[in-house]
Amino acid sequence: MKRLLFWFVKLAFGLLVLSLLLVVLFKFVPVPVTATMAMDENGITKDWEPLADIDRNLVRAVIAAEDGKFCAHDGFDREAIEKAMESNAKGGRIRGGSTISQQTAKNVFLWQGGGYFRKGLEAYFTLLIEKIWGKRRIMEVYLNVAETGIGTYGAEAGAQRYFGKSAASLTPLESARMAAALPLPKERSVKNPGGWLRRHGNTISARIGQVRRDGLDACVYE
Known part of the structure; x- marks a missing residue:
């Protein structure tokens, strides 16, 4: 039993060190592939862009649509989590x-799907990227690894697919x-x-102006 416990602790420590190394590495290096990409039966079309x-319209749009408190929270919007739990407890659409x-942590380091174990890992990686990457890098990685269509990942690939133009010039x-x-x-x-x-x-388009006026994207560009 002691030998088994020793190897378990050693494995846990090794995984902890590996996770820290990956987070530090991806602070500077583009994420080459994610689990979601690797398991996509439709192939992968992506193009990493700084x-x-x-x-900025796209940055403001995702803040308006996904996370209005992006610049204010520490990685977790506790009010949104509580409202989601209350809504889900009543049944209906999850x-x-x-x-x-959190979405960036899941997309880069984990897999899709629920479960308390994955959620726990997601919280762990969220804390790490908030502390090590900072908001600007989180947004940069998010916009480069998020699935934007069938077999399409990232802002650039999505902009080219839907509008035939660079993500640098989106309306x-x-x-x-x-x-x-x-x-x-x-x-x-x-x-x-x-x-x-x-x-x-x-x-969302109308809210982009509000994000700009209220400086809700300030942490991305400071």
Whole structure:
């Protein structure tokens, strides 16, 4: 039993060191591939771009759509989590409370799907990237690894696919439509959305100005 415990502790320590090394490495090096990409049966189309080459409209759009408190929280929006838990307890459509930081941690280091074990690892990696990467790097990585369509990953590949242009020159409406599709990129149309999705995209587009005026993206560009 003592020998087994020794090897368990040694393995745990090794995994801890490896996780720290990966987080430090990806602070400076583009993420080459994620578990989601590797398991995608549709192949992978991606093109890493530095944040300086991604239009601010898209940064503001994802903040407006996904995480309005991105610059204010420490990786976790506790109010959103509590509301999600209350909503889910009532049944119906499952509602999430994940921040952009949590989504980035999951996308880069983990796998899709739920479960308390994965959620615990997600919280661990979220704390690490908040402390080691900072907000600007988190946003940069998020916009480069997020699934933006079938077999398509990152802002640049998404912009080229839907609008035939670089992510550096997206309009507010184009950015808003990409942001609106992010939660379900395989199912939501970016180019020709209809009904609720079109209205949702228009709402996000209008909120881009509010993000700019209120400085809700200040931590990304300071």
